[in-house]
Amino acid sequence: MESKYNFRAIEAKWQQQWADQQVDRTPEIDARPKFYALSMFPYPSGNLHMGHVRNYTLTDVLARVRRRQGYRVLHPMGWDAFGLPAENAAIDRGVPPAQWTHQNIAQMRLELKVLGLSYDWEREVATCAPDYYRWTQWLFLQFLDAGLAYRKASKVNWDPIDQTVLANEQVDSEGRSWRSGAKVEKKLLTQWFLRITDYAEELLQSLDSLPNWPDRVKAMQRNWIGKSIGAYLEFPVVGSTEKIAVFTTRPDTVFGVSYVVLAPEHPLVKTLTTPEQLAAVEDFQQSVAAQTEEMRTAEDQPKRGLATGAQVINPFTGELVPIWVADYVLYEYGTGAVMGVPAHDERDHKFARQYELPIREVITGSPDIQESAWTNTGILINSGAFDGLFSPEAKTAIIAQATEQGYGKGQIQYKLRDWLISRQRYWGCPIPVIHCPSCGIVPVPASALPVVLPEDVKLTGRGGSPLATLASWVDVPCPRCGEAAKRETDTMDTFIDSSWYYLRYPDARNDQAIFDPALTNDWAPVDQYIGGVEHAILHLLYSRFFTKVLRDRGLLKFDEPFQRLLTQGMVQGLTYRNPITNQCIPSTLVNPDDPRDPKTGEVLKVGYETMSKSKYNGVAPAQVIENYGADTARMFVLFKAPPEKELEWATTDVEGQFRFLNRIWRLVYERSQLQASGNVPEKDVKTLSRAINIAIKEITEDLDAAEFQCNTAIAELMKLTNALTDFSDPSHGVFQSGLRILVQLLAPFAPHLAEELWSNLQPETGSIHTQQWPTFDAAALVVDTFTLVIQVNGKVRANLQTALDTPQAELERLALGLEAVQRHIEGKTLRKTIMVPQKLVNFVVN
């Protein structure tokens, strides 16, 4: 054994050996309980960043511990490999997307291997590989077959210069294209959708079956699904056969309607406007259309509206009320029209005040209805036959009447929209359908999958869907009638690819089926899923949706894909920001003791922010591994903060972990260099034995699924190391066994170092990663003395080392006899004595 901790040699040696011996292969299914540990797979952007290191280390620790606790573990890795950056690289640098992506995957795979993550690389998947997207396409056909995939016209962001569709993120706040700078138009295109709204209610309800998901993720999903319970009501238009339909959650306020409002985009606007008002209303529509989303929804945006001159009849009162158009009504939500009840809705109140519309109180409770809206429930007034009812009862009664008389019904409304999956892009999974002039939309037969993405496409970033330019690919015979037909040229949203990848790992090499249901139903659902909170809504919601659809197709036997979810915090770096210009300054240009802008001399704001190139606050994992080794990097990200919190990068703390690993190394190395000192007091032996068993107990509990606190687990490792360091006789059996336990407990966190030390301590037993996880001896935790804490009126005044079997009366007598206690009860009356066995005694005096 070398005297120095040579992490480079050790890590290289064991990584080689583990790979050669394939120690991380997934076992066959057997009687042992299964454990499926999964990190969200990365987009292969080029290099690993610290967030990845943190994410994958957390999952790796769990996988390593569960293996040794007798589980059969599935711990795979793959690549979310379709997406826009590859296409941009092609446009900017002329590298084909496939080549760019595969280079990045190779680089990142290498970096993952250097971290010593125990993946079963045999099951690696890449969503851009034909043997993967073949099954993405097969899934699409399943959705199509189930009636869950359909086409409809939808508004998209259209760049008139580049002649292409843009994602929302590619349109800046001024409504201009990120690439061409052109003003983006809304264009109506026929697009593919998945009918996720069919599952809205179940996606909402079954959140309750996920107790081990963070509350905030569940709250975000609930919010996104956005269920409201209310009523659908129809208001007949005066002098027309048209009716204006509204959705309201407050049917109990319907007697307070003083106008109805249409969204400017509502198709009835022009039909219903009176001739006198038409020019003004069209003007208004145009000025609203010119606004960007951001302008329209900006805070404190004054509500703008215009009367159409037409009127509707309130079917409950027979009253005539005006029809308005206003920009505060959203066409996309509900019916695109609302009933205006100024007395009991804040927006309507503001609007009514602005345009001097009547404010009529129909629910009691408001101190001054002209001053502000009363949005709480209350007793109905001015509401005809419904007067005197409490809001909830009134809702029911009013819905009943509307249903009976045929002008409305109870309705549940969701914010969730069907999922638009069409992308007019190249680097994605082709949608496997063919458009035939006589047969219509014809699915590509499953036997003809995959529809392979052609490689000879010229990418320019303009001119619409790149695939459409390749006639040799587009023109195909119709699979049904054989006549000339055309392929669909849209590709799928990449969120589709990642909505099912966790189902593929249990049977990743299957070339006959998407997976063998026997295998996937055995390994899945995922027992522990770990990833960034940025996926709290979309990826996790889509995956849940896919799981439920596949269950309904008979492929899966479970309802939810991820049993337990951990959203790890961001990794942040020290950031220097000029408070005036808001620019970040690289730390190399800043004196940390007096941080100033090197150009302006401005005192800089110092703080931690999410690592990014533009903030000059990033740290490359490769650099850290080069300087300190993978084990130190792993220890640092695990120790510095609990997993769900932000992690502030600090090189001094990295060095602290490096020191700690060095201490362990020396402890093992020096144990044979020291001479036995002879007699060790029995007391010391017991103390060490206790420390060893406490460490086993605490670390095991910290790595329990519910706890999973690696930071405190490592703190326990440090305590045990301290206890061993303090022990006087390294030749003693208890020390020797303590050393072995320490190394065993260290193994999930610092797998290379632990393996190296183990091979020195106990070469005959083989890899430490195959050793059973240590269990603690409850008997060793028992103490024969304890510290009795003595309080007077709840304040600690003294403590006392006492034998465990001291009778309670004796303890009280001893405690009362102490001078420090006497001082505080002197001259007072003892009212009560509280005794907590083996812990404390509290004397209550006054």
Next chain:
RNA sequence: GGGGGUGUGGCGGAAUGGUAGACGCAUCGGACUUAAAAUCCGAAGUUGCGAGAGCGACGUGGGAGUUCGACUCUCCCCACCCCCACCA
């Protein structure tokens, strides 16, 4: 505006209602060294009295409450962070 979360030393953070600040970082003192680095040992919440050993007071964002006892439970308030948001 709605929802979720967080507030503990100089810093990151520990604490089944029972000695608040484990463990680490930074700091200070000491040992080793010609010196430095590395390493080892030790100190340290704030504050008052004391030469010192020590003895007190205060202390987990603020205020009430429950309790013998509250970082922990309940209510009110404040600050900050995240998500959603003119969603009818």
